[in-house]
Amino acid sequence: MMPAIYGNSYQIMQSPDAVTITYEMIHDTRVIPLDGRKHIDSSIRQYLGDARGHWEGPTLVVETTNFNDKVPFRGSSRDLKMIERFTVLGPDTLEWAVTFDDPHTWPQPWTFAMNLTHDESQPLFEYACHEGNYGLHNILSSARAEEAAAKRGKK
Amino acid sequence: MKQAFVLACVAVAAAFGAQAQTSAPIKAEEVPQHKKIAPLPPRGTYVPVKTSWGDPAIAGAYNNSDETGIPFERPAEFAGRTLDSFTPEELAKITQQRQEQTIERNPTLSEFPGATSPMHWFENYFAANTRRSSARRRARRHAKAAARPTHTSTAACTTGASRAGSQAR
Numbered sequence: 576m577m578p579a580i581y582g583n584s585y586q587i588m589q590s591p592d593a594v595t596i597t598y599e600m601i602h603d604t605r606v607i608p609l610d611g612r613k614h615i616d617s618s619i620r621q622y623l624g625d626a627r628g629h630w631e632g633p634t635l636v637v638e639t640t641n642f643n644d645k646v647p648f649r650g651s652s653r654d655l656k657m658i659e660r661f662t663v664l665g666p667d668t669l670e671w672a673v674t675f676d677d678p679h680t681w682p683q684p685w686t687f688a689m690n691l692t693h694d695e696s697q698p699l700f701e702y703a704c705h706e707g708n709y710g711l712h713n714i715l716s717s718a719r720a721e722e723a724a725a726k727r728g729k730k
Numbered sequence: 731m732k733q734a735f736v737l738a739c740v741a742v743a744a745a746f747g748a749q750a751q752t753s754a755p756i757k758a759e760e761v762p763q764h765k766k767i768a769p770l771p772p773r774g775t776y777v778p779v780k781t782s783w784g785d786p787a788i789a790g791a792y793n794n795s796d797e798t799g800i801p802f803e804r805p806a807e808f809a810g811r812t813l814d815s816f817t818p819e820e821l822a823k824i825t826q827q828r829q830e831q832t833i834e835r836n837p838t839l840s841e842f843p844g845a846t847s848p849m850h851w852f853e854n855y856f857a858a859n860t861r862r863s864s865a866r867r868r869a870r871r872h873a874k875a876a877a878r879p880t881h882t883s884t885a886a887c888t889t890g891a892s893r894a895g896s897q898a899r
Binding site: 576578579580581583584585586587588589591594630633635661663664665666667668669671687689690691692693694695696697698699 | 769776777778783786792795797798802
């Protein structure tokens with residue numbers, strides 16, 4: 576949810592038992608159980624970690640552990656524990672506060688927060704790398720060139 | 731992985747840079763206004779709408795493009811200050827500066843072929859990322875482009891291949 580040059584829309588869905596967050600950037604979806612279940616075994620490591628959530632009054636608290644070490648956040652280790660707090664501040668504003676707790680990386684937990692703007696006019700778009708369809712055009716063009724070269728080689 | 735993927739897309743675009751045409755940074759008056767969000771009540775006083783089962787209702791589409799460009803570490807000039815200590819005027823000025831810095835960092839934006847950075851990639855370029863507004867702006871730029879005699883057939887192809895609701899990357 577750290578904003579980048581594009582892909583900064585998020586779709587949140589909720590049920591009594593779970594909240595899901597789908598990210599426009601490459602279309603990751605996090606499923607956050609709310610039913611009090613324990614984290615998965617520590618031997619299982621995942622790119623998005625293993626999230627568990629619960630409500631504290633108006634705030635959704637999400638604890639995520641079980642990260643792998645392939646996508647560190649600013650040098651974080653696989654033992655990172657990430658606590659997110661989503662709090663409705665107003666009709667259009669959801670605060671997202673994140674605390675990083677990783678003694679292998681930082682001497683003490685630290686937190687940042689930013690607001691998410693509720694805006695149904697900015698739903699998720701497909702994440703697809705087809706800039707002007709150059710890629711498809713070039714792939715086909717190259718294939719035709721290779722076929723032509725192969726034909727010439729046979730003659 | 732995400733960063734690598736994004737960088738790969740940028741690298742592909744950069745490969746076309748050798749034939750870049752002249753591009754002009756967006757003008758200040760072309761930047762859409764922030765989304766007019768409802769004013770925030772004092773912290774802790776807002777009572778959110780509840781779901782049918784009683785949890786705060788948070789489902790929906792969200793965006794935080796307008797949060798990009800914020801320094802990860804507190805600038806020295808803001809040492810010791812909290813958000814509450816800033817006046818709306820100060821915040822507006824800071825946001826404007828952030829927007830200007832974004833423009834300065836991306837001098838090669840263009841929608842024309844060969845540009846290193848197609849302008850529509852930069853959703854953080856627009857303070858509130860109002861895509862409908864950017865669509866209108868694209869339409870204006872396309873109209874201008876159509877009037878330019880230097881366009882190649884490739885250019886016409888590109889400008890005609892507007893995202894039309896999808897994010898071309």
